[in-house]
Every structure is written in structure tokens, then in C-alpha cells.
Amino acid sequence: MKGKRLNVLELFAGVGGFRLGLESSGNFQVIWSNQWEPSTKAQHASSVYESRFGAKNHYNVNIEEVPISNIPDHDLLVGGFPCQDYSVATSLHNAKGLQGKKGVLWWSIHNILKHKKKKPHYLFLENVDRLLKSPVKQRGRDFAIMLKSLDDLGYAMEWRVINAADYGMPQRRKRIFLMGYHRSTALYHSLEKTPQKDWMLTDGVLANAFPIESTTAPTASLKLEGNLVDISQGFNLGKSLSPFLNTGTLINGKVFTLKTMPAYTGPKMVLGDILQNGEVDRNFLIPKEDLPKWEYLKGAKKEGRKAKNGFSYQYSEGSMTFPDDINAASRTIITGEGGKSPSRFKHVVQSPAGLRRLTPVELERLNMFPDNHTKKTGVSDAKRAFLMGNALVVGIVEKIGASLYAKINS
The missing domain is CATH 3.90.120.10 (DNA Methylase, subunit A, domain 2)
Structure with missing residues (x-):
């Protein structure tokens, strides 16, 4: 893997922000992409994507209807998955266990990760920062379900809420970015061996891409116990605040999280x-x-x-x-x-x-x-x-992609 260009699967591709940010370095190549807007007849985003990157291996269909066998093996799965519907538990008797209102969204990614025989080594996901504290009646439940399901699939995770303007970019756009490392990778074992606070503040992929100046809270940790339905039904009940802060890691079912501040002294665009x-x-x-x-x-x-x-x-x-x-x-x-x-x-x-x-x-x-x-x-x-x-800031993807590639090859 070291030194080689990484093959990328781009889901919920929009107009190609992930692709622009990753391929600009020459270290990544998107080999398969999907963009489908279920609520509109005209597929403008997909049409723009094809006009910029070509129609080859780009699919404008509901990702749920794509057989896993049609999705090629890849090193890195990326996606800014839609955020308007979150997961709800049904029952243990339900074949799907958990499902979103539309049946797509997060569970489309989960389905690929679960059923691909050769799982992608790395994940790079983006969403709105309210994911950390939704829904209102069970603050943090949706994020806990995501983390638990990824842990069950063999991934260690790190996340950070990043405001593009804090690092010199021209728009105040705050989003959560998640990186995942499969247990078959050196990065997984590196995260496992490193003190979690060190990983979050200095050693991790996100810390190297977007340095942190200080922390205003001690590291908090919690164990994600039970199965997905247990978490969906009982996580953080009766609490007014989410346990998930703006920076964190997940490894072997244990979550570490702390509040951080950006450290940036370079030029700032306005x-x-x-x-x-x-x-x-x-x-x-x-x-x-x-x-x-x-x-x-x-x-x-x-x-x-x-x-x-x-x-x-x-x-x-x-x-x-x-x-x-x-x-x-x-x-x-x-x-x-x-x-x-x-x-x-x-x-x-x-x-x-x-x-x-x-x-x-x-x-x-x-x-x-x-x-x-x-x-x-x-x-x-x-x-x-x-x-x-609906797009993301390309400059953030560029920096995180560069940090990921450097970490893989260090």
C-alpha cells in the first residue's frame, strides 16, 4: 500500500468535492462514484459531476439498489452522507435491525462495509456537526449508533468538528469529519497503541491536518455497550447534553472525547x-x-x-x-x-x-x-x-487527504 495511489469509492458524491480535494494531489483516484437525489426528477448534481469527471464508473441510481457485487474493491470509502433522516431502532426481529426513514443514508454505507468481502482500509466521512447531539430526546444517540456499528465492523475512528474559516479558508462552514481505519491496517494498531489524548491533539491524521492549540476539558471516556438496538433505545436517556465533544476517537468499543480549540496563525481569506x-x-x-x-x-x-x-x-x-x-x-x-x-x-x-x-x-x-x-x-x-x-469545502478535503496519505506512508 505504501507509496501507491489509493483507489477511492465516492458515495453521495454531489458535484464532486471529495474527488476534487483528493485527486488534486495525485495520490488518490476515484474508481467508482454514486450520486442520487431521491426527491427530485432532475438530477442536477449528478449531471454536473458527469460533465466535469466523465460518465465512466459514475452511477446516478439509488445506492440501495446497487448489488454489492457491482461495487469494486477500493482502499478508501468517502462520502458526505445526507443528514436529514437519522436511524431508528425497530426490533431484534426485524431483518434489517435498524433502518432510516428513507432506507438510504448512513445504512447504505454500512451495508457496503458489512458485505464487502474485502473491506476498505480507510473511511473519510463528512456531516453536519449536529450529528454529535441528535436527536433532542436522546442526545448523541445517532452518533453512538454509527460508532458502535463501525466498531462492530472492525474500524477504529477519529473525528473532529472543523470550521473552515478557523484555518484561513474564506467561509465559516462548520462540519464534522470522521476518519476510519480497519483493524487490518497499521494505522489502526498505531491508534490502538498511542495514548488517545496524544492521538487527538498531536499524532492523529486530523491533528496533523488541522493543528489544535489547547483543550478546555479533560478527556472523557465511555464504553459503547450492548447491541445497536440497545443503544438506539437506551443511549443517554434523560440527559440534556451529548457526551460527544468536538474531538474524539473510538477504539475497541471505547470512546475518548475532549473539547479542543484550533491553532492557526497563517493567512486568512475573507x-x-x-x-x-x-x-x-x-x-x-x-x-x-x-x-x-x-x-x-x-x-x-x-x-x-x-x-x-x-x-x-x-x-x-x-x-x-x-x-x-x-x-x-x-x-x-x-x-x-x-x-x-x-x-x-x-x-x-x-x-x-x-x-x-x-x-x-x-x-x-x-x-x-x-x-x-x-x-x-x-x-x-x-x-x-x-x-x-450542499457542498463541502474542498480545501479541507485536500488537507485531510494529504495527512492521511502521509500517515499511511510514514
Whole structure:
């Protein structure tokens, strides 16, 4: 394995953020990819992916319907798996044991790992950071189920919540990244032998990619006991806080976790660095007649409102910076970023021609994608914005990929 290019399976591929970040080094090659959006007829993300990387070995089908025998052996499985549905236990009598509302999502990855005879040596996964504390009534249950199922399949794990802007990237985008190492690898045994606090703070793949300055809490540990259904039904019941902090490891069923702070002193990109003011179509300018609506939505409010059931209540919210500060990292891009309608959450910047929304190219730059990566006939500007709202920051993938490859070859 040392020195060789690693073969990658890319699931929930979106428009290819994992692929861009990993293949840029020449140390990884995606040999099979899948992207399927079950809620829409038009498959824009998959269409963009094919236009950039080609259709060979890319599949725009429900991953649950793909036979495991059709999925090639691979060294590294990556995926930013969807987060809108989480697992629920049924009963021990149910053949599947656990299932998501749609039947896809996390369990599609689990199914591949469980049934592949030659399991991938490494995992590289991404999700929203609320995964650590969902659902509300059983804080951390979903993450505990994930960790337990991976432990059962022979993987040691490490995770970190990373905000891209904390490490000089142009967008405040906080996501959890998980790395997995199969027990057949040297990395698994290295993690097993290393004091867990040392792995989290200095020795691990994530610590080498994104250094940590300090910890504000002692290491906490817990044992994931029982089977998946036991954990689903009983984990952390009655507790108001999740036991999982923003940094952690799992090895042999035991979880170590602590709260960490980023350590970064290098250059920092800001929103102003990615703007293309001289090239912006006038369609992105905010019409003067719409400005009062924008100002209202962005402003502070304290007003009476009435719910659909007739219940009256007092609604309040603070003001937002309007227009956005171009001398700081941008706010997080959301899927509703596109379109002309006024919105509290869309970005607005001051340009020589007046206040305007961000362009698709600027949204791509905030996620560190190449300019016009999502430009394709039939893909509207609003849809391009939606695709970036679902994407990850390519620069984070690049750094973690480089750290993983260096660790494998050390």
C-alpha cells in the first residue's frame, strides 16, 4: 500500500468535492462514484459531476439498489452522507435491525462495509456537526449508533468538528469529519497503541491536518455497550447534553472525547478576496424597490405573531450585518442562497454598482471549487447556489487527504 495511489469509492458524491480535494494531489483516484437525489426528477448534481469527471464508473441510481457485487474493491470509502433522516431502532426481529426513514443514508454505507468481502482500509466521512447531539430526546444517540456499528465492523475512528474559516479558508462552514481505519491496517494498531489524548491533539491524521492549540476539558471516556438496538433505545436517556465533544476517537468499543480549540496563525481569506465585482451581471443587483424588504428581513424584530392554530406569541430576533462584511470570512452558504427574492440568510455585498447578491462563481470560490464548476446548460443560477449549499469545502478535503496519505506512508 505504501507509496501507491489509493483507489477511492465516492458515495453521495454531489458535484464532486471529495474527488476534487483528493485527486488534486495525485495520490488518490476515484474508481467508482454514486450520486442520487431521491426527491427530485432532475438530477442536477449528478449531471454536473458527469460533465466535469466523465460518465465512466459514475452511477446516478439509488445506492440501495446497487448489488454489492457491482461495487469494486477500493482502499478508501468517502462520502458526505445526507443528514436529514437519522436511524431508528425497530426490533431484534426485524431483518434489517435498524433502518432510516428513507432506507438510504448512513445504512447504505454500512451495508457496503458489512458485505464487502474485502473491506476498505480507510473511511473519510463528512456531516453536519449536529450529528454529535441528535436527536433532542436522546442526545448523541445517532452518533453512538454509527460508532458502535463501525466498531462492530472492525474500524477504529477519529473525528473532529472543523470550521473552515478557523484555518484561513474564506467561509465559516462548520462540519464534522470522521476518519476510519480497519483493524487490518497499521494505522489502526498505531491508534490502538498511542495514548488517545496524544492521538487527538498531536499524532492523529486530523491533528496533523488541522493543528489544535489547547483543550478546555479533560478527556472523557465511555464504553459503547450492548447491541445497536440497545443503544438506539437506551443511549443517554434523560440527559440534556451529548457526551460527544468536538474531538474524539473510538477504539475497541471505547470512546475518548475532549473539547479542543484550533491553532492557526497563517493567512486568512475573507469574503472580499473572492468577489468578482467587475464581471457581475446586473441581474444580481438588488432593485431599489426591494430594499425595504431586505432591510426588514435582515433587521432586528420584536413583534406579535399568530400561529396556524390561532395561538398568539411574541417573536423576536436580532439584526444581521447588512450588507455582509467583506473583511471577514463569509457566513455559511445555505441551499436557499440563490434566486432574487429577499431573504434574511442570503449574502448581500456592496459593489460599485450597488448592493447585490453573490454570483454562482463566488459561491463556488467560498467552497474552494474551480470557477464555473457547476456551470452547465439546464442548471440555473439558483440551482447552482443550491448545489454549493450542499457542498463541502474542498480545501479541507485536500488537507485531510494529504495527512492521511502521509500517515499511511510514514
